[in-house]
Amino acid sequence: MTIVTADDIACGLNNREFVLYYQPKVSLISNRITGAEALVRWRRRDGEVLPASMFIPVAEQAGLLRPLTQQLFPQLVGDLAGSGLEHRFRVSFNVCSCDLEDRTLTTLILDAVASARLPPGALELEITETQAMQAAPCVLYNVQALTEAGIGLAMDDYGIGYSSIDTLSQWPFTTIKLDQGIVERMLDSPKNATIVRSSIRLGHELGMEVVAEGVETVAQHDFLVEAGCGVAQGFLISRALPLDAFKAFCAATSKCRGLPVGLVHMAIVDHVQWRRQMASYAIRRAALAPDAPLRQSGGHPTLCVTKCALGRWYLGEGRYFAGTTMYQALDAPHRKLHEIGARIVERVRAGAGQAEIAALMRELKGVSLILIGLLEDIEDAGFETLFAPPATPASRSRAAAAS
Numbered sequence: 001m002t003i004v005t006a007d008d009i010a011c012g013l014n015n016r017e018f019v020l021y022y023q024p025k026v027s028l029i030s031n032r033i034t035g036a037e038a039l040v041r042w043r044r045r046d047g048e049v050l051p052a053s054m055f056i057p058v059a060e061q062a063g064l065l066r067p068l069t070q071q072l073f074p075q076l077v078g079d080l081a082g083s084g085l086e087h088r089f090r091v092s093f094n095v096c097s098c099d100l101e102d103r104t105l106t107t108l109i110l111d112a113v114a115s116a117r118l119p120p121g122a123l124e125l126e127i128t129e130t131q132a133m134q135a136a137p138c139v140l141y142n143v144q145a146l147t148e149a150g151i152g153l154a155m156d157d158y159g160i161g162y163s164s165i166d167t168l169s170q171w172p173f174t175t176i177k178l179d180q181g182i183v184e185r186m187l188d189s190p191k192n193a194t195i196v197r198s199s200i201r202l203g204h205e206l207g208m209e210v211v212a213e214g215v216e217t218v219a220q221h222d223f224l225v226e227a228g229c230g231v232a233q234g235f236l237i238s239r240a241l242p243l244d245a246f247k248a249f250c251a252a253t254s255k256c257r258g259l260p261v262g263l264v265h266m267a268i269v270d271h272v273q274w275r276r277q278m279a280s281y282a283i284r285r286a287a288l289a290p291d292a293p294l295r296q297s298g299g300h301p302t303l304c305v306t307k308c309a310l311g312r313w314y315l316g317e318g319r320y321f322a323g324t325t326m327y328q329a330l331d332a333p334h335r336k337l338h339e340i341g342a343r344i345v346e347r348v349r350a351g352a353g354q355a356e357i358a359a360l361m362r363e364l365k366g367v368s369l370i371l372i373g374l375l376e377d378i379e380d381a382g383f384e385t386l387f388a389p390p391a392t393p394a395s396r397s398r399a400a401a402a403s
Contacts, residue, residue, distance in 0.1 A: 002048070004055045006062035012042055013067055019043050020075055021240035022091070024249055025211060025233045028225045029317055031258025033250045035090040037126070037233060038076055039240045040068070060096070069099045073108050079243050081117040085250075092124035092154055092175075097135035106142040113149055120150025124175065128156045129167050140171065147172040154211070159195060168206070176203045180214020180234070187219055197227045204228065204266050221256055225386060228262025260317040261382030267318065268375045270309035275368050277301040282344050282357050290351030300345050305338045310371075326377045333370045340364045 012018060022036040042050040059065050076093060080086040099105050112118045125146065132155070147153050154175035158164055159182045168176075178199060185192040196212075203210035212224050215234030224232055237256060238249055281300040288294055305311045314330060321327040344360050 002050065002054065004050070004058050006058055006064065009055055009059050009062065009064050009068075012044070013064065013071060015045070016071070017043055017045065018068060018072060019242075020072060020079060020093075021242055022079075022246040023233060023240040024238045024246065025231050026237045026256055026258070028221070028229055028232055028258050029260040029263065029320075031256060033089065034231060035092065035124075036246060037240075038072075038091055038093040040072060041240070063098075065096055066098050066105075069095060070105060070108065073105065073112075077112045077117055080122060081112075083247075085247070086118050086122040089250075090122055090124050090152060092126045092152070094126045094156065096127070097131045097139045100139045100142045101136060102138075103142065106145060109146060109151065110149055113151070121152075124152030124154055126154045126156040126177065129158065129160075129164050132167050132171055144172055147174070157213075159199060165202075173208060175209045175211060178210065178212045178229075183212050183214045183220060183224075183234075184216075187223060193223075196224075196229075200224075200227050200229050200262075201266070201269070203230075218256075222386060224262075225257075225259055226262050226383070228266045232256075257386075259382060259386050260320050261379060261386055263313060263317045264321075264375055264379040264382060267310050267313040268372060268379070270313070271368070271371060271375070274301045274308055274310065275364065278341055278344065278364065279361060282348055282361060283354065285348045286352060286354040286357040290353075295349055295351065300341070303338055303342050303345065305335055308338070310334065321378050321382070324378060324381060326374045326381070330371065330374050333367050333374070337364065337367045337371065340367060 019041050020038045021041050022038055024033050025035045025037065026032070027034045040052050040056070042055055044050065056065070059068055073093070076091065080091060085091070095105070109123065113120050113123075125143070127143075143153060152174045153172055154177050155164070155168065155171075155173045156177050157179045158176045159179045176199060178196060182192050182195055186196045187193070200210050209231060210229050211231040211233055212220075212229050213233050215221055215224065215232040215236050217236060220234075221232060221236055241249055278301055285292075285295050285299070302308045306315060311334065314334065318327065318330075340360060340363055344357060344364065347356060347360065
């Protein structure tokens, strides 16, 4: 077993032996490669390549993480700038709080963006919850400068800490990365399965991308698709690759399958929450005196068919199902729902009481149930596609002959 010392790492830094490999991330919606995580490897002079787990703990203890990151970031820029990858993918790289205690790394990143060598959307920092919790105020200040410039920020190892939600509320995270331990246990543990589903839903409501780490089996992949996870990373997709191999991988056909079936369930929940907010608004306001000032205030959900969550899904990921009759049938009741909602708001502001509002609420609920039924039919059709047995050569031949 190779023994690594701090002096070895310092020598490796001096000889510039540390390199970046890229582990692909695949969209569970489109099945396309959407980015990668840049992972450090130590390519020693004898040809041996060491994984990060063999030297990062020693480097951290010896205070060598900061010089390592500052040496690797220009390499990342050199790999991406002018390659075409910087306009197609977002590449994340790991930082610790010590990397951002002064402006050195922040300046390197901002200079790369300002000089147009990299677009801001090409970069994402990954920091663990523990590092974020222990960081000095200056670290958050530098992080905010980066996110304001358009750099992404991912909470790494989400789910293994104690205050993940509190940290999410205080830091400008744009991505949640589900810890590979939770992903590994989710198929065998109802609790872990619930944590994964709830985390995905939380990310959806916060407008954050959710990435599952350590995806190694088709069963894990399919669970995440069904749960509405957006992106997967792990050995099922690919190990970390040198830059040239990563480029070749991106040009090949993925062996996985993407399907936005989990997002149909998200759309159902989003719609139910819209209806619940409308009901709360209408019933509370209608109980007030007809001339109460609060009747004229907001509090109702959006009345725009393209700006509500269901409307955004319909015009976005939902288009995957555009060829189905269920999808095509959604538009009319969705518009009707918003028309009724606008009438409810109008009547509330005009001083209507609960009895008058009740009739409109019953009409709203009836249209809502039609929408939910159509969405559930779309979801069922998606499940049939997701879990259909793979086509055999014989079945493909029969299908070709029939066409």
